[in-house]
Amino acid sequence: MAPRTLQTGTALLKLSSNFKIEVNGVPHPPQDLLDAVLRTTMRLESDKLQRLIVGRGSSDQPKLMDAPSLAKLILALTPTAGSVRPIAEEATKAIGLRTESYSLIVPNSNSGVATILSNSTLGLFRGLTTFEQLWYDDASGTTYTYQAPVTISNDSPAYPYRGFMLDTARNFFPVADIKRTLDAMSMVKMSQFHWHVVDSQSFPLIVPEFPELARNGAYSSQEIYSAADVQDVVNYAGARGIDVLVEIDTPGHTAAISASHPEHVACAQSVPWASFANEPPAGQLRLASSATANFTTNLITSIARTLPSTMFSTGGDELNVNCYTQDAQTQADLKQSGRTLEQALDAFTQSTHGALKTLGKTPVVWEEMALVHNVTLSNETIVMVWISSQNAAAVAAKKLRLVHAPSDYFYLDCGAGEWIGNDPTGNSWCDPFKSWQKAYTFDPLANLTAAEVPFVLGGQQLLWTEQSSAQNLDSIVWPRAAVSAEVRTCDLLDLCCFFSSLPSVGLLDWSYSSRWK
């Protein structure tokens, strides 16, 4: 995990027993920055990770007594920094407009002071994260580094979108589990939590204007996210440098809506499910109905306007045409409007995306909306490439911004056997398991021309949760999900990684998970 520039020495440096972190030169420091300083201070005390080498660094011990001690870390904004904003505000700026860069200097003398310098509180927070990971404990509890002095000049991410997607609809995940996941994400400097909150299986999201959706569509009255829960998650993420991209997948994957609004859902629960959907239960919004388009647009507006993120996903994957062919009402709606199904999908999309634009939000869609369907997407639309990594080039060729989410590299749920259908010897559709080694081989710029490179916003690993729950969340997600935070484009000496973060204690080391458990 090499930052863009990194110079390390070979000297031992202890953390002084009265080590302190001071925020200097930041007028009225925002509370979330002070909280982050407190968390780092506490973790430096509580984290007992020893060096991950044979002997756990015991050979350092005799030399530690005489090593210099670091008494202070100072965080300061650069003179050119603008007005001071909370980390959460910096982290939820439009993608591409966030300032995450920082410089870090750790001296190796008793009188020295370590410094983190940045143009933004978000950059200071990224620097704090790096600083926190420089240190090990020895057996007697001394906290030290063996690489002093450390100099990092203007470390910054190669891509702004470094994400993780969690599906909370196939199985429900309590807020505490989401927060623990956000903690881990922030430790590897991820910037985006993609919350696939609802799907055909359940609708756990309470939308105050549409309370019937969760009341009838959640697995139970306990397995829901209240409006306060959502704000809690968003605030928790923001304070940790993470923007929350919420997805309401439409018009497919919406069977759960039929529990409260059967009038808006075609082929709800239709059988055999395989004729109507990629997995049961079937059900898709009646995209040709103006009442349904209005309902969907109002729903998306109601949710999106409560969220700080400038992005919102309307989904758009896996539309089943047969569902609409068999649906008498959709056929009548199409006939009445004189539209083809594709034209109706376009109108439906203009309606939801238009509402997002009114709110100042950027629409995000799955790749089918760009590559399979005849939908007009505005220039700023962001496309998630999931079916195959091979499809990224086609999206870029359409001059649309993209996020890599390829099932052939980044799907964390693959390889756990076939859970659908009746073939006990079957494997999962995206077999085999995507190991961290495999994810590391991903090249975010493969098959792109130089002119297309700017369309790549970054990437994310994803967990679809048909076979996961809170009970195996940590072990199936980590450390693998950290890979996409630092995938490189070229070779090991190349610097264009998604993000560059010290130190070598990283995801290559499975014990790393002990850092955040």
Add this chain to the structure above:
Amino acid sequence: MAPRTLQTGTALLKLSSNFKIEVNGVPHPPQDLLDAVLRTTMRLESDKLQRLIVGRGSSDQPKLMDAPSLAKLILALTPTAGSVRPIAEEATKAIGLRTESYSLIVPNSNSGVATILSNSTLGLFRGLTTFEQLWYDDASGTTYTYQAPVTISNDSPAYPYRGFMLDTARNFFPVADIKRTLDAMSMVKMSQFHWHVVDSQSFPLIVPEFPELARNGAYSSQEIYSAADVQDVVNYAGARGIDVLVEIDTPGHTAAISASHPEHVACAQSVPWASFANEPPAGQLRLASSATANFTTNLITSIARTLPSTMFSTGGDELNVNCYTQDAQTQADLKQSGRTLEQALDAFTQSTHGALKTLGKTPVVWEEMALVHNVTLSNETIVMVWISSQNAAAVAAKKLRLVHAPSDYFYLDCGAGEWIGNDPTGNSWCDPFKSWQKAYTFDPLANLTAAEVPFVLGGQQLLWTEQSSAQNLDSIVWPRAAVSAEVRTCDLLDLCCFFSSLPSVGLLDWSYSSRWK
């Protein structure tokens, strides 16, 4: 999970708020039976599992008010039962001599008393386990069954060996994690914990006569099993109806011994490792050396004599011939004794197995010792078939007893990617992942003649832990490891399952794990 005979009704029956379990007609009931009764009583109170159907059984609620209540469960030995022994003593009898059968009657009237009847305390314990799993809670905390009355006559296992193997050498597992695993095993009536305690990667077992082995061979002084730890695990297992089969894998898989006894280990840490072992580090006991044979025999004796089990495994898998070809000392030893390598292996095995027989123990070996090598195995030897399920028939044809442990069905670690070598796109050697559905298709009597059927003692699922630790133990093992506890030979109406255990809340239901977490 149908028992051999099961009759259920359709009536609701509540557990009375003053419900009690009484041990009757068991003179001086052993403490582990009383403890088991207490655990069942506590779990009936603490387990809040609701019916695993839509609505979680809420439709039962209006009818529950008028349902009869059960006030008492009586455990009694049958008049023909012999002297009363602790569960642990019954569970550690020689395989095939254990009495696990029981009968259970649950009435459906207010005045009725439920009874469990058996010839042994172990049978009473199995019945208690079944009884415990009959009950659900409703939302208001009422504990009830919807299948009263319940009658099970003489439920008993089809196979005595229903096991799970854990490798505690590739990664170390604290005793608490092993105990939690034993709890889960007992809930699905497993009878054998196969403890692959040491291997080439580490030697965490403290053997009082050979303290240097763990001192130099364990990962750290914290990652060890003291003699007291071993007795703790054995006693904990025994009280839960589980016999502990300890394995000291020999002569291969012994590199960790070279840290304290380099004189006994050939090709220790030799490179390239692939020429000397199936995974690094290489290292095998110098089987042609009489000093090494004596050392190994003394080591095995020292461990085996402290254990109640009548079985002990000397391993015997994956011998690498080149390691011995390249080892000057082994070549000299062979020359001096005038033996071939196979003859030396035979003599080595006679030495260790002879010592086990002196202790009254039955040797257990991996399949290579029966199928690949020219080793004389006594009739009572038990062979574990792991390389392929296809090899079971060859073992039975040699009239040797066998335990199914096939990598193509029962290996829980398969399908997590290749961790060895330098191929980032490689899959695990036993890819794909063995889903519970796949394990269920296993036929323990495939390709066996009727005469060979009695050689099948049972089966077990296994976790090799190169890619597992305490952090993902539960999620990688359960509920899959429960499958081999009830694999059937024929069709769903066939009764010869490994074990038959009520109720339908079983491993097919992933939520089952909430029962023991």
